[in-house]
Amino acid sequence: MTKVRMGMVGGGPDAFIGQVHRMAAGLDGNIELVCGVFSRDQQKNRQAGESLLADPARAYADIASLFAAEQKLPAEQRMEFVSIVTPNSSHHAIASAAIDAGFHVFCEKPATFTLAESVDLQRQLQTSPVLFGLAHTYTGYPLVKEARQRVANGELGEIKKVVVEYSQGWLAKKLNNQTSKQGSWRLDPTYAGVSCCVGDIGVHAANLAEYIIDSPIKQILADLGSVEADRSLDDDATVLLRFANQARGVLIASQISLGEENNLNIKVYGSQGSLSWSQQEPNSLWLMSGDQPAQLLRTGFDYLCDQAKQCTRTPAGHPEGYIEAFANLYQAFANGVKQHRNNPVKDSRVEGVPDIEHAVSGMQFIEGTVTSSQANNSWLKLDKLTPAEHTK
Template sequence: MKIRMGMVGGGEGAFIGAVHRMAAALDGEIELVCGAFSSNAERARRSGSALHLAADRVYTDYKSMMKAEAALPATQRMQFVAIVTPNHLHFPVAEAALRGGFHVMSDKPATFNLDQALKLRAIVSETGLRYGLSHAYTGYPLVKEARLRVAAGDLGAIRKVVVEYPQGWLADRQEDADNKQAAWRLDPTQAGISSCMGDIGVHAANLAEYISGHYISAICADLSALVEGRNLDDDGSILLKFENGAKGVLMASQVSVGEENALKIRVYGEKGGLEWSQQEPNTLWLKWPDRPTEMLRTGADYLSSLAAVNTRTPSGHPEGYLEAFANIYMAFIGQIRAAENGTALDERSADCPSIKEAVRGMSFIENAVAASASNMKWHKLPNY
């Protein structure tokens, strides 16, 4: 049976809602059955109609949706909700869903602030329900391969991590050009205390921890609003210390003119290094001091079983952003099925961003902002 999904947010004019829907639908394992797509009632109804949902399963607010869905027979109601609203609504929607008995898949960052993230962790623990977070870049097959190669000791002890995420779409004042996506990301009442670090820097930090296998333990940050008149950062550079003693550099920018979505990571150990780029995701480079650089390719027989199970097409056929996003969804619904059937998680389902990454992400964002505003060089990043 398909897993039944609801959605809050993601109506007309939204970007990430459509991405979530396409990713969730890709493998034919999830069915969108209901939604509260907008705080504007008419826009919500139009959005639901465009998605061919029954009128009585299209709601005008998330509270009504949780109540009405919970009242339906267990075989009809949604089993989980995808939260794709601006940041300020992530926590109240997630809390309402969990209290109503529904699993949650949330867009990142998980909450508006760290205090909410810690409260959310307590609610997840209390309810025993599944919580997933859409750190989609960890869904790429070769990112998973990189993580496993590092964990196996192929590179030796990790010494250095360099991760960068430059974009150029906010190099001018898009928030004044009727750009909905820019407007809410640069509005402190909706985005929180950070734009650049909250939107993309947190992805870079998550990827650094995921591949290296080590938590970031301290940061030295310099965040800026380089476009005049902005209240939130649109650029930042951060020095990193990792729990194992490794050092790192993180750069994130939304004002790097000409850049699209150029997330890239390099990890260096005692014996070798690796490099992966989101804009060329089918290639992973392994670098050695005593032999030629190796090029690993998605879909090849020499990759791990985890990379293989997250690959859908034969070698040479690109596996891209939607497929990586879909891998997060497949891992998440694997957790739902395991929870409902009382079975153990398989390798794929066990590898899904969770409430742990949610808390760490909010801790990174808040500490990056605090560190940038401080004259103290290093700020410890608590391990929650």
């Protein structure tokens, strides 16, 4: 079948994550970038169009022009889905406009600026035939899928405890916001929302824990803070977790852990065994029990589950990493779009891709940690949190 045609909003010349999305989307040769609004700076927008598109005229000035012009094109030429890689504050407006225009949506996390906006998108999707995907990249790693399958098979027994950590060090020192584009908007509540650290990386850790043990976080007790006195958003967080399956957990998220690079790791402890995985060593998964030597599983071998093998591109010993994991989400989303061409259904979910339910739960977690921390580090039931409860 023909390639799936993608548009992009954001991801201009100075944007890190836009290039990552483009590399991931293009890795398997099934997606073609055909249009976009890459920057509010029209000179940069034109430059991006000239360097990225076969037809530079399809670098539009704004999202209204993007959706209106693409709708007018023949079905075999127009964009089929839009990838949203802008700061958090604009996600909802872009996604909502895309849904109204009938285009599928693949969005950076968090899905929206507020929980209320995520709930609004959820309602909008209930009556729309379009697909929605969320870029929780780490669920795309082969051995993360293997870990999930081992838990589902009951090999660890009853899950008792989860310890998940996502530590970085890039905010350990005060940033010059004039030279740090990444830091300037992530630390600005006007663009980032109510949280920097939890909204940027803590929500990834929460999603990873929920994905592997296949159980949602139901209660939290959070302690958020910032090391710089003039920062209005958190750069460090510790959160106690209680899952629906009665397991307890600890989540550590930090962007001021000096010396750390991108240290996302998770340990899951059960009544019969445990497992351990680290994003910085993603091709290894450790299984442990109380009375046997630890077992090391590696990417690329036939003993892995079907989902892990399907997400592996190279033979054992040829490391795969972040771009490949990201590409697994894009590949699954593209497959969903292809299926949708001939059999459109009113279900926004795509198998193998985080969906609008994860978007809502992610925003509940982000806003819940802020609410809990501000309420003298008190326990909070996430399913009882409503958009109106959070004020900051």
